[in-house]
Amino acid sequence: MTSVQAEPNDYDSFAVAYAAKNETSLHNAYYERPAMLDLAGDVTGRRVLDAGCGAGPLAAALRERGAIVTGFDSSAQMLELARKRLGDDTELHLAELGGPLPFPDAAFDDVVASLVLHYLEDWTAALAELRRVLVPGGRLLVSVDHPVIGLVQPDAADYFATYRRSEEWTMGGHTAVMSFWHRPLHAMTDAFTSAGFRIDVISEPFPAPGAREKFPEAFVDKPSGAFVCFLFFVLRAA
Template sequence: MDNVGRMLTNDYDSFAEAYAAANESNFANAHYERPAVLALAGDVSGHNILDAGCGAGPLTAALRDRGATVTGLDLSAEMIALARRRLGEDADLRVGDISDPLPFADASFDEVTASLVLHYLEDWGPTLTEFRRILRPGGRLIASVDHPFVAYTFRQPWPDYFTPDTYTFTWTIGEHSAPMKFWRKSLGAMTEAFTDAGFRLSVISEPQPDPASRELFPDDFERQATTPGFLFFVVEVPIPSALPVSATP
């Protein structure tokens, strides 16, 4: 990661508590993004799941509550500490970078969830290749990212939508401000990254917010119901077709 001025970008350690507290109950995460990922995941009872970029573990916990065995991985030691506080000493929670080779065996997971984390990576290729390796045939990656139509409105003049690039801004949560750096790509570049890594596209989703949130967050609900926010993907590891029977010599 690089620096903006003298401050580290994307330093979740520096605002872990504030981010986790907001994420717990806010509209965007608690009432929009997380319910959407859980709906896409469906019945995960008995499944083995890697929650990549798990943060303080709210999705990890929700998947575990639904009967899955979940491993959490995150770059931020402070986020992992909060996840441990939530999930307990026995939980498999690790500090690690999803850009690096992953410390898991081939075909050892039914699902990987990557909730709002891929847009921190310049190159999705090595990460998606690793996700594919650790997923069993038929296994699924469920990912959410900033919607490209939203990411591309951040900078004026209008940037070149078809050339992946980066943008930065200062994210303020309560009294905490942190410089953030995101990578954005077109929808086509995203789908190509998945298929180049050997995944088959199953779902591209722009879900509506949870109707239950309309009363709690009327303004957010109205905005989210009418404009893009996050984009959701479910991609699958193809199941190899039966091997051809060779002719007997």
């Protein structure tokens, strides 16, 4: 029997199952994570903050590419998994995106925010803190749910509205209620520029090579190989 959690987005309740799936899934391992790494490019020697690091797969990949990585997450269980993976060489903190962060001003050359901003109704405080901890000219790399996703959900509303939508995820025998905030593209770009960022890149990438061979069933109705799942940004701190 599965159980449904009372509070949405409680990663502590299914951290191990989620982390295991994240390692090999189409959307994480063959789509979102490779796209973020491609956008990051050469990170050798760069101080990178992984905002919402989870169990640490992106942090580990960035560190392998020569970055000096720090991470934070709001889930204690996910952070424990990240510590086991990354060891004592990577600084990790329990902190909330949208709250005060335990870092000085201009502490990082890059921040990666991988599939985390869409959990927040209001991006103002989160973006202000991420801008604060970046050096002038530093980069914020963001991935979020693509705004068209909300249009095909049962609780879809006006595309131009900002509204919460929910899904149920079942992993490891546990059913979790996950809530996300839909916002239209112009609301995202307005939030970024209002927070003092310049938009360098907006990207809608294809899955990584090998995805079609490993997950052929996912491409039956996608002959071009295109996915419309996530939207990516590279932003520059003014």
